[in-house]
Amino acid sequence: MKYRVGVAQFQPNLFEVDENLNKMNQLLKGIKADLVVFPELATSGYVFGSKEEVRSVAEDAYTGKTALLFSRLAKANNCSYVVGFVELNDDKLYNSSMLINPDGKIFVYRKTHLFYEEKLFFEPGNSGFNVFEAKDGVKVGLMICFDWIFPEAARTLALKGAQIITHSANLVLPWCQQAMITRSLENRIFSITSNRTGEEINGDKKQFFTGMSQILTTKGEIIHRMNQTEESIYITEIDPTLADDKTITEYNDAFGDRRLDFYK
Numbered sequence: 345m346k347y348r349v350g351v352a353q354f355q356p357n358l359f360e361v362d363e364n365l366n367k368m369n370q371l372l373k374g375i376k377a378d379l380v381v382f383p384e385l386a387t388s389g390y391v392f393g394s395k396e397e398v399r400s401v402a403e404d405a406y407t408g409k410t411a412l413l414f415s416r417l418a419k420a421n422n423c424s425y426v427v428g429f430v431e432l433n434d435d436k437l438y439n440s441s442m443l444i445n446p447d448g449k450i451f452v453y454r455k456t457h458l459f460y461e462e463k464l465f466f467e468p469g470n471s472g473f474n475v476f477e478a479k480d481g482v483k484v485g486l487m488i489c490f491d492w493i494f495p496e497a498a499r500t501l502a503l504k505g506a507q508i509i510t511h512s513a514n515l516v517l518p519w520c521q522q523a524m525i526t527r528s529l530e531n532r533i534f535s536i537t538s539n540r541t542g543e544e545i546n547g548d549k550k551q552f553f554t555g556m557s558q559i560l561t562t563k564g565e566i567i568h569r570m571n572q573t574e575e576s577i578y579i580t581e582i583d584p585t586l587a588d589d590k591t592i593t594e595y596n597d598a599f600g601d602r603r604l605d606f607y608k
């Protein structure tokens with residue numbers, strides 16, 4: 345199966361939802377793909393100082409500005425998109441990402457493992473790890489940023505049949521891009537880490553984001569890794585069905601050889 349996947353990297357501006365949506369729309373001009381992944385909190389920026397600030401950029405997953413723009417783009421471009429945004433649901437704030445398909449379906453993942461001061465502003469995600477069908481039935485598992493340091497996240501998605509892990513991120517620690525090589529390899533899945541770039545300052549708070557967004561094969565090979573600062577979308581063609589084969593040698597299977605009795 346031939347499937348064109350893309351990773352987007354850019355610098356969102358804090359609190360500027362309209363501007364950020366416009367920037368993503370511009371980046372997508374002329375892009376032909378089946379699935380494109382955008383960073384964590386791509387619509388809002390990251391360095392929040394209060395819950396009120398977070399609330400000011402929060403949206404409903406199905407009726408908000410992000411859903412409206414990307415539903416239109418998904419249909420017009422016949423492409424699935426994954427986008428990180430601030431979700432307001434039942435008066436609670438979540439660090440979420442949505443998968444939007446050309447047929448108009450929207451699926452939501454709420455970040456399970458909150459990082460650092462996110463714990464002050466967001467509810468821990470309650471969606472669990474679910475695998476959704478993107479365009480052409482390709483099985484996609486959504487993770488967000490710090491989920492990477494918990495191998496259970498990628499493993500759960502892989503055990504549920506994910507062929508591609510979409511990993512929207514705002515990375516500030518230096519280890520993730522290398523660690524994702526192991527996540528892809530040990531689970532025999534493709535992974536797309538879409539990270540943001542730039543520095544963000546809000547009062548006395550400041551974060552620097554590491555870029556280096558990447559697409560990895562089921563063997564942990566780097567198909568492409570961006571530099572720290574570029575703002576672009578990189579597209580490559582993969583065969584997602586390769587992720588259905590967990591064979592390592594003729595005697596070994598990454599999932600079949602698991603010794604569940606010893607993992608308790």
Ligand code: ACM
Binds near residue numbers: 490491516517
């Ligand atoms: C992170 O989870 N945004 C570091």
